[in-house]
Amino acid sequence: MAPLSDTAAKLFGPEIASFRRALRARNLSDNTIRIYTDAAERFANWLAHWPGNDDADLAQSWEEVTRHHIQGWMTSLLETNKASYANNQYRSIQQYWNWWAEAEDLPNPMQKLKPPTVPEQPVDVLRKEQLGALLKSCQGREFINRRDLAIIYIFMDSGVRRAELVGLTVDDVDLDMREIRVLGKGRRHRVVTIGRRAAVAIDRYLRERARQKWADRPELWLAEKNRGVLTKWGVREMLERRGKAVGIDGLHPHMLRHSWAHYNKQNLSEEELMRLAGWRSRVMVDRYGASLAEERAREAGKRRPLGDEL
Known part of the structure; x- marks a missing residue:
């Protein structure tokens, strides 16, 4: 403030x-x-x-x-x-x-003004090898490992925003349906999906969570060492620490969201991507994963080259 x-x-x-x-x-x-x-x-x-x-x-x-x-x-x-x-x-x-x-009921002095131009700086997209290394770094039965593994899986599988992840409660998670109910921008609820491995990781975390001092709290994510609930800053620090351990400097939640968008652009329609990501503008579809747009275009071009059809 x-x-x-x-x-x-x-x-x-x-x-x-x-x-x-x-x-x-x-x-x-x-x-x-x-x-x-x-x-x-x-x-x-x-x-x-x-x-x-x-x-x-x-x-x-x-x-x-x-x-x-x-x-x-x-x-x-x-x-x-x-x-x-x-x-x-x-x-x-x-x-x-x-x-x-x-x-x-007076004139608006900002009429006809334009915002400062922001040079386009595509957010880095993580390679699958880097994502695999992140997951591997969280192996172990300790509470912190099970929590961090579940968090990274959710980021990877659903592309949720950091605030959406931190705002989750235990009741928001349906492991049988592999669905999570999140509260997004504008206080709009939506349901995102996760994979089977993510569901298993969350299930293991919940069992370990039940043994913690703050287990009766409604918030899904607890901090380590019985320090209460995990904050958005705690999530940021965790990702930076996990990333540094596997050679990814400056890892942040937005990088995982961009990675999710990049890999899912090949499998989902624009409408499906927008609904799952909580976007209202198609501009966001182009913005996310832009750093690897040329690579996606090259791969698409290889699928059915004209010369192979003649």
């Missing part, structure tokens, strides 16, 4: 509080509300401590903010952050201004 400075709280705080209440009334997730309001607070702090040379450009209220201020904030973000971060901040503050313009 970006707590408001005293000056920013005085000048811009009341509207941000109203914005937060409006988001809650829309029944948005706590994470979405946090992202949107955090951007508004960061922008308010920047406005309150104007870095420009001309004091005449200082905004003393939201009504005085112009596209010039928003462009200035974007420029300052791009000077010290990645373009993807500035782009995310742009889209988040855009939500504030959409609300503000409607609530105040």
